[in-house]
Amino acid sequence: MTYADIVLDLIKKDDRYIIMTSENRAAFRNLPPLIKNNFIDTGITEQTMIGMAAGLALRGRTPIVHALATFLTMRAFEFIRTDVGIANLPVKIVGAVPGFLSDGNGPTHQAIEDVSIMRGIPPMNVFCPADEEDMLKGLKSVFTHSAPFYIRYNPTKALVEHSKFELGKAEVFGKGTDVAILVYGFLFREAFKAKEILESKGVSVRLINIRTPKPIDEETVLKAVDECKLIVTLEDHFITGGLYTILAEVLLRNRKTANVLPFALMNKWFKPALLNDVLEYEGFTAGQIANKIFNKLKIEH
């Protein structure tokens, strides 16, 4: 099962679904001849594509629009906000190569404020799957939901088997109380490996795959805040407006505070390179994450 299979299956069962792209066909190269009328490539025109998606939605369609995350969420931002957001239309916005996944492309292609700006649109939901398996588990609920969604496309291979997807529910690994690692998207992989390193030194870890930064699973987050000594937020996103900010909002709403260690891009774009080198350079490998947590907990390692 792949992303393309899920889209094909949806379209075969229900003619309402239409996949649109502004010439970013990589994720579904073989689909167009199979779905003919349910596939529209508008060329390199993110704004027009979103406007048309709104028009198609007015006619009862559910467009799945697929393009590079930066250009889709930023070039077309006002179209998403004004045409999809104000009208609350069921348009599914799939952003390809988000966050660190844009690896060697450079800052023009780094979608590291996408979660912040998309969640700021009132009816918009945000789904950031940990890996391909997590994405495929969630897509059906997300695509068939009546609300607009932004999806951080993530085709990386899974390290673990994920649980059933439930909108607005985080996925929790372990019951540790020393540290809770809150993470969404691709960095789940590093978080999972960091958990193993930490546990090998006797640190008890609770790993929380946020899945949907919006709606946020406030109950699971608050439980971690109440039960764990240290809260880590981990994201390939600017420090502003993403998970760290979401946690701050949850804490403030509930008149709480916490001992928080954030991993995020601190007001700078990341060094363009091959993915693993990016992680190393920016300090986001499992080992680097674990070390910072050891230091914070004042544990010899």
Add this chain to the structure above:
Amino acid sequence: MKKQKLHELKQTSLRVREHIIRMSGNGGCFIGASLSCADLIVYLYKEFLNVSKENMKDPKRDYFFLSKGHDVPALYGTYVELGWLEEERLKNHLKTNDFIYWHPNRNIPGIEFHSGSLGHNLSVAMGVAMDCKLRKQKNKVVVVVGDGELNEGSMWEALLVASAYKLDNLMIVVDRNQFQANIQTEDLIPLKPLAKKFEAFGCKAKKVNGHNFEKMDEIFKNFPFEKGKVSVVIAETVRGKGLPSIEKRADRWFVNFKEEEIEQLLKELHGAKQTKLTSETIVAR
């Protein structure tokens, strides 16, 4: 066009202009643009579009989009004349108990989509036109745009795509009143030769006097102008049409008239001498 029909259209647009003028106080409205496209909107709804109170939710209806949202008083006025909107509700203009304000809102029956941010409704209309084509339905999709709005890159980007997909069920009507907000278009970002620009983008363009119903009838009845092409009507209009005291005036783009000015303007509309306007002119907003 029969004389009776022509008389009827002229009377309707006169009443629509009265509604617009009455909305130009108590907070005001964008009167210049509303008056320039009043005849166009009346013509489209009365003569061209297959949309009525009964079929306005039917997927087989024709679709109308007002991309240049400023002139929505002309649309409200037309809806009153069509019997879609109670005249009393126009008094709710800019009140919190209704949805009648400076730009279109979908809560008003008949309004297909909101606008206000320029350069949006063409691509939205294209999505609708595309779906009608995919479903092999014969709906016409009309979008009225401003000439100033043609500064927006999204308009030209959308035209490329509309032509690529041969959306000949789509008509773009340009309210060519020669003005953008504060300045004449040709003095700021010149658009001439406009018809040639549209044709270079793969459309079929025709010009018409946007205040002459008989001429409009001759042009519109040929839709689509060419198989496989988007039809474009460049409607030559006058900003503030019907009120010589504000016609072609950049400083009467947005107005907020006093009660006595409104009374005098209503008389001016019916042929009385030009109104001596004393209220503050608002150039930029």
